[in-house]
Amino acid sequence: MTALSTSGTTTGTLRLGTRASQLATTQSQAVADAITAASGVPVSLVHISTAGDRSSAAIAQLGGTGVFVTAIRQALLEGTVDVAVHSYKDLPTLPEPGLTIAAVPPREDPRDALVARDGLTLGELPAGSTVGTGAPRRVAQLRALGLGLEVVPIRGNVDTRMNRVVPGDLDAVVLARAGLARLGRLGAVTETLDPLQVLPAPAQGALAVECRGDDERTRQVLAALDHAPTRACVLAERTTLAALEAGCSAPVAAYAELAEGEDGPELFLRASVTALDGSDGVRGSTTGPPQEAERLGRELAAELLDRGAAELMAASR
Numbered sequence: 493m494t495a496l497s498t499s500g501t502t503t504g505t506l507r508l509g510t511r512a513s514q515l516a517t518t519q520s521q522a523v524a525d526a527i528t529a530a531s532g533v534p535v536s537l538v539h540i541s542t543a544g545d546r547s548s549a550a551i552a553q554l555g556g557t558g559v560f561v562t563a564i565r566q567a568l569l570e571g572t573v574d575v576a577v578h579s580y581k582d583l584p585t586l587p588e589p590g591l592t593i594a595a596v597p598p599r600e601d602p603r604d605a606l607v608a609r610d611g612l613t614l615g616e617l618p619a620g621s622t623v624g625t626g627a628p629r630r631v632a633q634l635r636a637l638g639l640g641l642e643v644v645p646i647r648g649n650v651d652t653r654m655n656r657v658v659p660g661d662l663d664a665v666v667l668a669r670a671g672l673a674r675l676g677r678l679g680a681v682t683e684t685l686d687p688l689q690v691l692p693a694p695a696q697g698a699l700a701v702e703c704r705g706d707d708e709r710t711r712q713v714l715a716a717l718d719h720a721p722t723r724a725c726v727l728a729e730r731t732t733l734a735a736l737e738a739g740c741s742a743p744v745a746a747y748a749e750l751a752e753g754e755d756g757p758e759l760f761l762r763a764s765v766t767a768l769d770g771s772d773g774v775r776g777s778t779t780g781p782p783q784e785a786e787r788l789g790r791e792l793a794a795e796l797l798d799r800g801a802a803e804l805m806a807a808s809r
């Protein structure tokens with residue numbers, strides 16, 4: 493197939509805006525390659541600097557992970573780029589006027605991963621061990637395990653965080669397995685955390701490929717990358733988060749899986765809200781057809797709110 497010449501540039505090349513971090517450029521390049529493989533359309537990467545990259549303040553203080561997204565979306569809306577690839581879990585739950593998520597590619601393993609000294613697992617770390625993570629959801633769930641772990645707030649890119657596991661610094665860090673997979677760093681993982689212990693963040697491991705809503709040609713090109721099962725799971729998880737009226741920095745986890753049931757595909761959705769100090773929490777689950785992902789998310793959130801989720805989140809602020 494040959495490239496059509498109706499994009500924002502005269503050459504037919506799609507311009508894909510990306511942050512300069514290694515994770516962002518790696519996943520952007522993977523999507524760029526998939527676009528070209530599926531449609532023959534050439535894609536060029538354009539680096540964009542965001543407030544989150546320029547500051548080393550805690551993400552929560554900068555206004556949440558949305559800081560990584562704003563500058564990229566601005567470039568899309570201004571027309572300086574045609575496509576953006578986001579880590580889906582970093583996107584605010586409110587849709588952005590003028591933009592559309594044109595593709596949700598197949599998801600990576602969404603679970604969290606432990607990178608610990610001496611090959612240790614979570615259960616093998618002695619009480620008092622230091623475990624680094626910046627995400628309130630991970631902080632709360634790690635404390636709730638009751639293992640006596642000392643959770644230490646850290647941030648920075650994947651390599652910066654992994655490099656903290658050295659004698660005299662941290663005993664372990666917890667990261668998204670998907671980020672390590674994309675960077676080819678799975679060899680450092682000492683345990684993939686069971687969702688029964690640490691439930692992943694809504695949309696963790698998934699990508700959102702975004703373009704302007706009125707850019708029909710780009711929408712059509714990107715549609716070839718869409719994976720309906722991933723889209724349904726992410727929709728269920730993010731609807732739960734939105735219905736809890738929680739931001740991305742609330743200690744909220746949600747994880748949907750698709751399995752083949754007797755009457756067709758079944759979506760199994762779990763969610764939790766945990767007090768930041770780990771002293772209390774609520775968990776719930778529901779199942780139903782993937783076409784009803786939004787209803788499942790709303791109903792699970794309503795159940796958790798009934799059981800005290802709002803109070804847990806308020807106490808965690």
Ligand SMILES: NCc1[nH]cc(CCC(=O)O)c1CC(=O)O
Binds near residue numbers: 579666
């Ligand atoms: N919060 C930052 C962030 N946003 C997306 C990923 C990579 C994994 C993913 O796509 O979910 C990470 C790193 C991490 O949580 O360790």
